[in-house]
Amino acid sequence: MSEKKAYPLRISAKVLEAMQRWADDELRSLNAQIEYVLREALRREGRLKPPRAEPTEDDAE
Template identity: 65%
Template sequence: MAKKQFPLRLDPKVYEALERWAGDEFRSVNSHIELLLREALKRAGRLKPEEQE
């Protein structure tokens, strides 16, 4: 599955906080944002079981 690319505008302070958090967990900012979004989607019941991996 190819990943969808799109521009994302963030407040610089939000980006800096994400960058620190991602670094603490040895991830890129991009992969950390994807992880956070996936977790939020799971909690909200918005992902089908086959999409949760």
């Protein structure tokens, strides 16, 4: 698992409330939802490399 770092975030109350509703709909914590949205935006823009696939037993043959 990758290392997690704390980062204080200033965000408008309206945006935070909307993120909380979205997180509730997706059954995620607010923090997990914010991280998910950021990660998806980074992937879409080509700024985050996809995770490496774990080797499987088939790869060893």
